[in-house]
Amino acid sequence: MNTENVVKHLRALWRTDRIIADIRLRHLLIGLGLQAFAALIAAFGLLMLELSAYFALVQIWSAIAAASVLGAINFVIATVLFMVAGSSPSGRDIELANEIHRTSIEALQVEARAFQAQLTGAVHHPLSTIVPVLVPLIAIIVKNMRKTARESAADASSEARS
Numbered sequence: 001m002n003t004e005n006v007v008k009h010l011r012a013l014w015r016t017d018r019i020i021a022d023i024r025l026r027h028l029l030i031g032l033g034l035q036a037f038a039a040l041i042a043a044f045g046l047l048m049l050e051l052s053a054y055f056a057l058v059q060i061w062s063a064i065a066a067a068s069v070l071g072a073i074n075f076v077i078a079t080v081l082f083m084v085a086g087s088s089p090s091g092r093d094i095e096l097a098n099e100i101h102r103t104s105i106e107a108l109q110v111e112a113r114a115f116q117a118q119l120t121g122a123v124h125h126p127l128s129t130i131v132p133v134l135v136p137l138i139a140i141i142v143k144n145m146r147k148t149a150r151e152s153a154a155d156a157s158s159e160a161r162s
Helices: 003-058 061-085 091-124 126-161
Strands: none
Touching: 003 061, 003 091
């Protein structure tokens, strides 16, 4: 298991998650803005329908028909805006981000399997993992023992001279 690869894959995973979240947030904000505008249009449509009902009781039929048609057109516009707001986000951006995300997850899984294989190998053959660490450790111990032997020999010879 290479820790540099793990860090690289985790960094790529984090970045792609941020990109995916950013794309979804932008889509959500645009959708919410369009839905708010559609709700405003629907409110105007309802107002016009109420106005047309008022005109039906008070005025002549031509004003009623105009207000009714205007209210119906406002409802059609609001319906179209709701349908546009509910559409899916741009395909290319989210597909690319999802592909990089999947690749990062797969690479991390490969690294985890390699680490598991190394760990399993260390359990089954402990000497194979100890020897690479043990050889430099023995060299350091021998070097320190020689250094200590030289120092004690130098101290003994200086005491004998005095």
